[in-house]
Amino acid sequence: EPEVTQTPSHQVTQMGQEVILRCVPISNHLYFYWYRQILGQKVEFLVSFYNNEISEKSEIFDDQFSVERPDGSNFTLKIRSTKLEDSAMYFCASSEALVAGIYNEQFFGPGTRLTVL
Amino acid sequence: KQEVTQIPAALSVPEGENLVLNCSFTDSAIYNLQWFRQDPGKGLTSLLLIQSSQREQTSGRLNASLDKSSGRSTLYIAASQPGDSATYLCAVKRYNQGGKLIFGQGTELSVKP
Numbered sequence: 001e002p003e004v005t006q007t008p009s010h011q012v013t014q015m016g017q018e019v020i021l022r023c024v025p026i027s028n029h030l031y032f033y034w035y036r037q038i039l040g041q042k043v044e045f046l047v048s049f050y051n052n053e054i055s056e057k058s059e060i061f062d063d064q065f066s067v068e069r070p071d072g073s074n075f076t077l078k079i080r081s082t083k084l085e086d087s088a089m090y091f092c093a094s095s096e097a098l099v100a101g102i103y104n105e106q107f108f109g110p111g112t113r114l115t116v117l
Numbered sequence: 118k119q120e121v122t123q124i125p126a127a128l129s130v131p132e133g134e135n136l137v138l139n140c141s142f143t144d145s146a147i148y149n150l151q152w153f154r155q156d157p158g159k160g161l162t163s164l165l166l167i168q169s170s171q172r173e174q175t176s177g178r179l180n181a182s183l184d185k186s187s188g189r190s191t192l193y194i195a196a197s198q199p200g201d202s203a204t205y206l207c208a209v210k211r212y213n214q215g216g217k218l219i220f221g222q223g224t225e226l227s228v229k230p
Binding site: 056091109 | 148161
């Protein structure tokens with residue numbers, strides 16, 4: 001069964017460093033998302049991406065964050081200068097269509113645990 | 118602003134019991150509602166998706182209902198098993214918001230053998 005994959009599973013970085021989190025969405029999906037979950041808190045939406053453009057972003061997704069689909073399979077989240085409060089589990093998700101019928105179910109990857117020291 | 122709440126925060130039941138998890142949301146203008154399972158330190162597994170026009174969805178021992186007008190959804194688990202132990206999350210998608218899911222805080226379920 002097709003699944004969303006993410007690498008690395010765990011990333012440790014120093015405050016102020018840049019990190020890139022990678023995701024391979026399900027191959028026929030057109031919509032891509034990043035969410036994060038700080039330990040003990042709710043899963044929070046960061047950004048959605050379609051047709052090589054950001055569709056929507058949250059207040060969390062400030063200028064330190066960027067997303068890119070560098071090729072036909074990968075979807076990346078970059079944090080330019082990490083802060084301690086960026087420590088969280090980051091989830092990538094994808095869906096086949098945005099709103100059409102039953103095909104808008106979002107499928108999540110296993111997550112990347114980011115630890116900022 | 119849409120708020121999603123799940124009650125209870127934690128639930129412990131003996132194996133074999135039928136149980137109900139609750140999810141409520143403040144704004145009824147939703148497009149759909151999705152239930153997920155999350156195992157400790159792991160990703161989210163989609164269990165059921167209910168469109169706003171539907172009243173319920175079933176998958177195996179799971180049945181999810183939706184009452185949009187009252188802002189409620191329930192996840193019914195029949196004949197619970199220890200393997201059902203996990204955190205269960207509900208999330209809603211609002212109209213005219215590019216795919217964004219708004220999550221509840223989850224119900225941590227423990228099924229004792």
